[in-house]
Amino acid sequence: MSTTQSVNESIGKGYAALGRLGQKRIISIGALVAVLAAFSVIVAVQHGFTLFLQRIFDGLSNGFIYAAMAMALVLIYKATTVVNFAQGEMAMFGTFIAYVFGHSLGIPTPLAIILAMLASALGAAGIERVLIRPFDPRNHLAVTIVTLGLFLILNSLAGVIWAYDNRAFPSPFPGRNRSFSVFGANLEWANLFTWLTVLAAVLLVSLLLSRTKIGLAFRSVSNSLESSELLGIHIGRTLQFGWALAAAVGTLAGTMIARTTLLEPNFMGRVLIYSFAAATLGGLDSLGGAVVAGIVIGLVQTMSGGYIGFIGSDLAPTVALVVIVGVLLVRPSGLFGSKRVERV
């Protein structure tokens, strides 16, 4: 196959993908972008470009944090189609494990994070096997209560084991606490690396799901349990894979988040609600959607809190949630979600 051919084919695929996105969706995203752009121009002119750029960086930094965890939520949603209340606490536990590896055992932070991701994947696989699999995956209420029980246990257990002092989670990236200036606005290297890490994670997970056999099974199961059974796919094992993957991604997210929030048993609670919102806004079953939505929420918070006087920093989080409810009213399946009707 010649290069032109392959280029042509990928262009064709791109058009096909746009076609799949749907006209309505393109219009709604376009409208959103237009509103944001108009707002940006006005405030940038009014309050100065440097401050505006700084706020963009702030919004992105928080947005990527929300996105990281939203990714884990999307994965677990695809695996279980329930609200996994324990997802944040699993990430918290994983982050503590990474902390113990790095701080107590002296393992370099990036390696400690990878080891913790593996450990939490194993742990989540075990949880799935022992606590989730005995229930029919269609029995949503029972599974929801199990995740609530897990939430309580993990949160309290972490409190008993590690207490509630705030700990610093070391940055796994080079050049810590250093930043560089872009048109006068400060951007911390660690933040830039966090963005790249999250993007890389989205890419890797997407590839894992689209290119591997287990990924195919996972997508199949999350699309239809019954059809997947009929195809000979092991539902339990596939869901277990989903739990493990979600936990690993969650732990990665947790370590990115803990860098800015400090580490203690409740730290995920301060982020989780926005990650939930991001996952929902993105459509619950779209990884890319979750990341885009996470960034949108981060930016909305920063911009509304920073520029709209009566909102202020204290009410900005609430505004983000209001925006989400508004978007859901217009697009009940989120920005990128497939229009699948499910019951909870």
Place this chain on the structure above:
Amino acid sequence: MALVTLKQGTPAHRAYVVGAWALAAIVLIYVIFAYRWGFAPGSIDKAFRLTQINDVICYAVAILGLNLVIGFSGQLSLGHSAFVGLGAYTTIILVADHHWSYLATVPVSAALCFVIGLVVGLPALRIRGLYLAVVTLSVAYVFPTLVVKYDSLTGGPNGKKPARDTGKMNPPSWMPFSNAGRLASPLWVYCILVVIATALFLLVRNFMKSRPGRALLAVRDNQTSAAVSGINLPLYKALTFGASAAIGGIAGSMLMINRPFASDVQFGLPLAIFLVVGLVAGGAGTISGAIPGALIYVFVPYFMSAWTTDQRGMPPGIKQVTKPLFDWLQGRQGAGSIAGVFFGVGLLIFVFVLPGGFIDGIRRLRSKVVQVIPNPSWLRELHGSANPPSTSHSPSSGGDVTQAAPVVATVRSRVAKPVSVKKAINLRGKTT
């Protein structure tokens, strides 16, 4: 097999039903006189315990309201803490700042929460399942921040309570316990709450049996078929959400009658989640499940926490087994959190042992003793008698079992195994 079998509609069955209600009434009334009669299991004659029992009543009403949305119309709402909070703040603000009487605020709470519930329920017309869960979760999350933001009205994080001398509900002198000293007020509150709660439970029970109630169940069981069958789906969904919020608001007012103090953290996400836990633990979709659900919500964490701080109150046996654990916990910074671990483990055990909730467990237990054979009116009409038909499945069971008109009825009635056409023809030849 059950020890006793009762046919619905017979005098024996009627006596059984009346007896059950009478027993419930006796238990409710006994609480009032326990302090006099000397026999007070679980120290129900102590003011503090009475306040806790009153809490149970309030939360039972809150769970009842939530059940309308989750259990009966099948929408997952995680925002009911906000309605309970709204009701509570309505009452406490009217009482503290405008000197209303507590009871006068209850209808206001109900009406306000109904309206806000309708507004919040509107997204429910378009948004379903998990999306709705996240929307309602946002409501639960936002409520405390609004309380803090508008602190001049709500008291903010410091909480709101009535002025010192106006906080108490005192019984009228004709009540038998009006001179029971410190017990008088909680007992009077108990009476008021029991009356409100009973009224609400009966209301919901009758509503579920009414035409709109059945429509609601239809929505839960199958949205599409309900819509096709001519039920005004959006109207019912929105109204249900409103009614459920109104009941939640009344529960909030009741909480304030019992303990006139409201703070933002009281009505945050944990309450929203625990209401769902209580609902499921009691039994989603059952009206009576709200009561065990509330009991679990109030007492399980209480005793978990109490035993964690002080092992003296622990039942023997458990005390010995857990001693090494508590020795290890001694002096640890987050030791108190072990109660949360226990509660979580208890919840898991609960889901595994009683997946259908407490009421389901009770029913299964009861079915070993008493079995009630249903005898609905349409069956009586159909058969012209009070006896149920003897067929093993009823025609009401849905599409898959709707019987086709017998095509080869003669063959079917004679052979158990399928016969080849040849044989069948032979058989037929013989019979005809």
Place this chain on the structure above:
Amino acid sequence: MRPTRWKKSVVLGVGAAFVIASCGSSTKAGSTATTVAAGTATTAGAGAATTAAAASAATTAGTSAATAAGTTTGGTTAGSAGGATEGLVNGVYKGIGDFNIDPKKCPADWNDKQGITDKEIDLFVSLPKSGPLAGFGLLADGASSYFKYINDNGGIGGRNIVLDAKDDAYKPDQTKTNVDEALGAKKYAAFMTVLGTANNLAVWDTTNDECMPHLLNGTGAAQWGDVKGHPWTTGMQLDYFTEASLWAKWLAKEHPEAKTVAELTFNNDFGKSYSAGFKYSIKGTGLSVVHQELHEGTAPNLTNQFTTLAATKADVVLLETTGAFCTQAMSEIEKNTTWKPIVIMSGTCGSVAQFFKPLVDQGLTGANTYIIQNFKDVNDPANASDPFIQLYQKTLTAQGLDPKQTTYATGWIYAWFMTEILKDAAGYQGGLTRGNIMLAARSIQETNPLLIAGLTSKMDGMKDAYLTEGGRMAKYTVTDPKALGRFVPSGDLINLEGQLGTYDTVKAAAAGG
């Protein structure tokens, strides 16, 4: 057993006649007198048969029984308490600084001796032992550790101090539940060190209605000086309003060049008290607040807030927040390359191990942050020779606790005050009773050994309702950026002892500002 004691007391005390007489009486005064007399008479009966210490208490009790009965015999100095003039005199508790308690205003079944036996004094505390602020739960363990030390050395006249701690997860409604239960149990002499402003506000009406000494609140709200409205409630800490006033005074004196101030304020009473105190005290100085950023307790981080604050380019930034937010705030400031303000932080974040250690782990220092100090840091090597700190280190080690955990030391501070209150009360007319505990709590004249030299901790009844009203600005100084630094005094000691008065004066000041 009980009936014989009763008979004895009927014979012994004139007050007993009063008991019988008032049985049928429905007036509040009568029934109150009943309780007091009955309570003291019981002690008299029991005490006569036991130790000498108890016997002396019995004498006092006998005296008060007589005074309660309205007789003039016995005299005010007849007790063995060494000539104290404070105590139960003519049915009213008379303390210093015109602080009096009329037990007639207490509930009918109020018992002056509740929670106080010959062997034990029962105290109660509700504080977070689970949830985000569970770390503060160790305060109760620290207090118990000091009480154990006192008990091992004779207790209060042979009585052991027992502190029951209950978890409220820092939720005010849970605090109220705990307090209601503790009041209903009728076994506690006093409550001490309930943690949190909202938590205490949730219960203080009830404790005052019930005449339950509700002492040494673990919060710096100015309300605890409301001696008129809530005589049964006292605080201990330097209140936030005053602390912020000290900031203003210090800035005006030490940094006259500083003009503009930006505030980061926790969006609750805590943060807003600081803000009110500071704004009140900068009147007439060249300082002005140019911007205030609020944050919620649920905020993930303070990035957005600091971008806005940095844009003001203010000379001074005030961190009116607490907990993890202190650490996050210092980190944001330190990482900012262009804005270098003077940083003043709430004294609640003074624990180096708790709030500066995470910075070191992140490769930051927190250097040059100013806070107001009034208690000594038990871990500061500079204080190693202090005898009380040596006692603390030795006792905690012996008890198997980690003396490095500063929350234990805070527990010791509270427990020390509580012990002194109990000792004082035992010496008053009428002996160790709950009324006298309250009088003693309102008239502490000793200075806590952990207070910074030169500061005092005094209360004076109706005149001075605040225990600690001074401090010294200290600068967090780092020599090795990889290790923890220490606070080095900066500027003069500022002691406002006795100047603050009561909550009424504070309220007037805040309203005026």
Place this chain on the structure above:
Amino acid sequence: MLHVDGLHASYGPIEVLHGVDFHVDVGEVVVILGANGAGKTTTLRAICQMIDTKGSIQLGGETINGRSTTEIARRGVAHVPQGRGTLTDLSVEDNLLAGAYTRKDGEVRADIDRWFTTFPRLQERRDQHAGSLSGGEQQMLAVARALMSRPKLLLLDEPSLGLAPLIVKSLFAQFAQMNQTDGLTILVVEQNANIALDIAHRAYVLEAGQTVLTGTADELRHDDAVRKAYLGY
């Protein structure tokens, strides 16, 4: 290949099958006829153990009652459920790949190409979400996907439902061809008796949860009752 004996099945407390007996031999096309609600779909679901069953189901001489649906699929039973059960969020190609999930050989690509040749419409839409296909295309996809597993036994649940007559015809022609050329064993339940009997070797009639009649396709075609009820003449 498949022997079903005295099969009872229930949804919760409601029993739907009250004794169904039939068998399918290797290389046969067997059709089960029956009216709406006779239990046809339930029978297929019972074979795959998607509901609670009593009685015996033997596949290749082994009892499969109580085994999981997944395991039965792995034993070579491919089930095209009513409503096709396509994975709507996955692309056409991914659907086919998912169909070959249990296979470990290297000929999956070749098979995909084969079905794309058989159903050219599918090839045109290989990158589209299966959910965006038309009913006929989805049915083709469902069949192709089922065949991707190289099954021993193909269960078809009302493949004609909701399709235009012309498409139904070509679809059944495909079934017949697969049976003849590949020797594929097929069990099909249908209401459209005409077209089903055309390709079937043998047939059963199911009524109210019981098998009541059996015979060769020709015999049933000429049975009066069957004719009246299912063939419409």
